[in-house]
């Protein structure tokens with residue numbers, strides 16, 4: 001690699017170190033803080049990304065260099081690149097924070113992706129409330145001609161599946177807004193927006209890529225571990241008054257990163273990866289190395305970085321049922337197994353939570369319902385719900401037995417955020 | 429002669445769950461409690477390729493496809 005990189009910030013706080021704590025960083029203060037991206041050939045940038053070990057932080061943890069290379073090679077048509085900031089997950093706030101306060105870091109990453117892939121058009125796909133921040137940032141950049149291609153803002157519909165990559169493509173293309181499509185064997189990387197090879201990349205991933213391009217892979221790997229380098233933005237709830245965005249070095253333990261004593265955590269369980277993620281026992285979640293591989297080995301995923309610390313004293317089955325019902329309503333209503341399966345699943349869980357005697361087959365019948373929806377939708381929404389429910393029933397097996405023998409818990413205030421929730425505890 | 433291997437894939441958005449395919453190809457397609465097809469995993473056995481083709485062409489929603497493996 002012949003590129004000369006600048007010296008980057010020292011220590012485990014990187015993306016968040018750049019945030020002023022208040023409003024949007026202007027272009028001037030952004031360049032003040034981070035400097036410019038050094039000139040480098042697309043090949044050198046790809047080599048740096050590969051060497052950094054950066055993976056996608058929107059959920060699937062796919063290697064970024066590999067993905068950008070595949071777009072470059074995808075075909076003769078000019079590619080399209082998309083910054084995905086939809087963040088439909090109610091328990092996540094890291095992408096909004098980043099786009100709100102450091103839009104230029106995200107846009108640097110998007111411009112970089114456009115340059116490397118040879119894209120002719122770029123999009124920023126974000127919820128309505130952060131659109132002004134992006135528009136203002138884009139106006140500053142256009143005046144300075146910073147970007148290699150036009151960048152357009154597209155409003156992400158307020159729906160859990162809106163950020164799924166085929167839903168992103170169909171919304172941008174002006175077809176069914178917020179609804180996934182069936183890709184069959186063709187990927188959007190080959191045929192996406194307007195039939196063009198399309199790169200959909202999470203906004204945090206792009207911001208991380210913009211840092212790799214500035215400071216180089218050696219700097220990127222100076223935090224984290226050999227096999228899990230760098231940091232990840234997480235949204236932590238249950239530790240402080242409200243949810244907080246925390247930048248966690250990969251490979252550390254959550255006990256350390258969050259300052260929790262695993263022997264006296266007062267926790268009942270930890271939800272990793274959000275509503276499409278999975279439940280882990282607190283002693284394991286707090287002491288395992290925080291990496292995607294370790295999370296997968298325990299049946300879950302870091303996903304988009306949601307960490308919900310669920311205290312003792314609340315009914316976890318009520319939480320699982322509330323979220324399952326929310327996720328059922330958030331499906332796109334397009335696929336039979338998803339529509340019918342998630343409703344049946346949510347019904348069973350509502351019984352288990354609030355009217356356990358009425359549940360035919362008891363809790364034991366529920367994992368089979370999960371198997372029935374897994375892998376059978378056009379998108380992986382049902383798979384995420386299945387993982388959330390299955391891991392929940394494993395971790396809360398004793399609690400389910402209590403419900404069966406002693407009846408449901410007394411109602412209490414909800415813990416996990418569920419927008420526009422209907423009457424809780426209603427059993428259909 | 430090396431024969432191309434195939435897999436059956438259903439487009440769950442297009443599928444209406446009327447179950448025509450399961451009637452024509454019960455060896456590989458069963459129905460879930462709501463009438464939507466569950467396709468057996470793995471390649472279509474060579475002896476069933478013709479039956480699979482018939483199921484594909486009979487699907488009223490064009491929701492079923494035979495996909496060459498490795499493509």
Ligand SMILES: Cc1cc2nc3c(=O)[nH]c(=O)nc-3n(C[C@H](O)[C@H](O)[C@H](O)COP(=O)(O)O)c2cc1C
Pocket residue numbers: 055056057058059060061062084085086087088089160161162163164165166200201202203205206379380381
């Ligand atoms: C139901 C569902 C919802 C998703 N929502 C988001 C989202 O809000 N933001 C996001 O970046 N990725 C989301 N994804 C993942 C995207 O499909 C895609 O993998 C990601 O944007 C790629 O970026 P990355 O490689 O940088 O993670 C979602 C996936 C599924 C199945």
Ligand code: SF4
Pocket residue numbers: 161179180181330331332333334335338339376377378379380381382440
């Ligand atoms: S699987 Fe569910 S969420 Fe995904 S496209 Fe089908 S109906 Fe919509």
Ligand code: SF4
Pocket residue numbers: 438442443444445446447448449450463464465486487488489490491492
């Ligand atoms: S025949 Fe076609 S539409 Fe009918 S159930 Fe089978 S795949 Fe679905």
